[in-house]
Amino acid sequence: MSNNAIHHALRVDEEKCRGCCNCMSVCPTDAIRIRNGKTLIFQNRCIDCGKCYRACPESAIRVEQDDFNEIFKYKRRVALLPSILKGQFPDNFAKQRIYAELLDMGFTDVFEVGMMWRVFHLATARYIKNNQHKKPFISSFCPAVLRLIQTRFPSLLDHVIPMKAPVDIAALYYRRQLLAQGVADAEIGTFYVTPCAAKISAVKTPRPHDVKALTGVINMDYIYNRVWKRLRCEEREMPPEPLAESLCEKGVLWFLTAGESEYARGRSLAIDGIANVFEFLENMENEEISDIDFLELRSCDQSCAGGVLTSCNRFLTVERLRNRAERSRKAAPLKDPDRWDDIDDDTEYLVDHIMLGKIKPKPAMKLDEDMARAMVKMEKLQKILAFLPGVDCGLCGSPNCQALAEDVVNGDSRMQQCIFLQKKMVAGGKMKMTDAAKILDDVWGKNILDGTPIDLEDE
Known part of the structure; x- marks a missing residue:
């Protein structure tokens, strides 16, 4: 795959497809056609939002992921989790119990990506301070939205904050921790448990000159079903908390709608749902919207809680995560997130290595190079x-x-x-x-x- 190529996680199983065109009717970027009675995805238009995956009544659209057994190629096998995974389970199942099952499945380490929220908050604040002429700023948190802007709204790319994905930074952080303990780099495998197909695409798409800290991606639905079967068995001994006593309320809510915009300065908006995002970007491109400082745009309804690879009702997930955030707030109230004088060396290193180069457009509607x-x-x-x-x-x-x-x-x-x-x-x-x-x-x-x-x- 060349450096300009895009890996797509969505695939069509032609044996199951009966050409009902449900997928074509919901695709926000007109990426789907029907040919010879089968679904055809135009790769240059697809943003891997997963709307087609969810709409298909025949389960003819599947999501490619890494084989779970790939983790056993590594001595240290790290599961990188968004807070959404914990939100899939009822509140009576402690986080430690879920960790125990993940470790029993074969992982040696478990780490929540939400621990990196402050790295992104500080880096975002610094970028905004140094680039005031680029307002309104658009978060690059959601890979489906980023791909949408690249393909359909390239004129807005200068407004996007060019940052690495949260999971990339989490993988880099944990890998550095293990290297400091004397673990060889070749023995470390970092695997993200993803709630959406777009993140698989983002991880698998090569970026030139990028040091790859993340090893692979695993479907959250697959992990959930395996853990859920185990949770219904007898009680078991809890493992020690990995690396941190608890995830703060900000880290818990980071993957939900308004997870970023709530702490942004100035006038900020949080918009979820790919159709809503599309409409807003159209208005923005036509200069019908102004006087906004920060935009948080998420492809899925209720943000990552509504990811197509989640198993639980998104509204129940949001409720559970807000309950968890409230418990975290009472246990350890959030300190001023804008302070720089109390950050450790690891946070400072990650803030300095979080930015990407210029994000290039990948226009879908290019009639000809000439x-x-x-x-x-x-x-x-x-x-x-x-x-x-x-x-x-x-x-x-x-x-x-x-x-x-x-x-x-x-x-x-x-x-x-x-x-x-x-x-x-x-x-x-x-x-x-x-x-x-x-x-x-x-x-x-x-x-x-x-x-x-x-x-x-x-x-």
């Missing part, structure tokens, strides 16, 4: 749109008329796939019914009506 040819294609696209009905029915195998026009210009479709044009051409003697039927077969497959009665007059 500007002159792109202008010719754009003119052709506008002419095609004038012929299409504009009803966005999706029967052509593309999600809407605009997408079909783009596909035609790019050589991925034909105008004749539009059933309204087919009817008009057949009526005008420019197309035979058999030709129209063949085109529909190319889109929806030859067997889509198998089993459907032909004589419907008596029905």
Whole structure:
């Protein structure tokens, strides 16, 4: 895979797919088409938000993850957890009990990514202070939103705070702790238990000149189901707390909506749900929104609590995490998060190594690398749109008329796939019914009506 390539976690199982187009209708970036009765994902448009995964009634869209047995290649096997995992379980199961089951499954260490919240808070504050001309600032916390901006709103990239992902910093921190204990780097495996597909994509997509501290990614749903089976067994001895007495309230809530914006200075907004984010970014690009200092944008409803790889109802998860945060607040009230005089050497090191270089756009709607040819294609696209009905029915195998026009210009479709044009051409003697039927077969497959009665007059 080249440094410019993007790894995608979502895959289509063609044997299960029946071309129902539920996935195509919910995709926020028009990345899905139906071809020969099967789902086709346009990789340059996909942001791995997972809407298609959740919408598929046949479970024909799957998420690729690392094989769990990969952890046993390493002497020290570290499970990096978002607070969302604890929120999947009822409050009567202590965090220590969940850790015990993870260790019994094969991990040697457990560490919560939320411990890194202050590193990000301090680094964000410093970046904002030194780059006031780039307001409004957009958090890069959510990889699906970052990919959305890269592909559909590249003009807004200068507003994005170019930081590494929280799990990358957590992996770097814990790896440094183990190296300081004399553990060889080759013996350390760090694995993130992810609630969403976009994080798998972000981890697996190579970045040039980046030192990789994270070894792999494991589906949270897989971990949850294995732990849940064990939790229903008898009580067991609790392990010692790893590295920290407890996660503070800020670290607990960091993965929920407003986890960042609550502590941001100035006017800040927290927006969740990919459709809401898309609409807001459109308004922002059109300069309809101003006077905002900080934007926290999360792809999933209720942020990571609504991740497509979670098992529990997102609202129950949020309630449990807020209960946990309240217990943490009472046990150890949060100190001033903006103080620099009390940070340790590890925090200072991570703050200094958290920034990325310039984030490059990856536009999905690039008609041609050559500007002159792109202008010719754009003119052709506008002419095609004038012929299409504009009803966005999706029967052509593309999600809407605009997408079909783009596909035609790019050589991925034909105008004749539009059933309204087919009817008009057949009526005008420019197309035979058999030709129209063949085109529909190319889109929806030859067997889509198998089993459907032909004589419907008596029905």
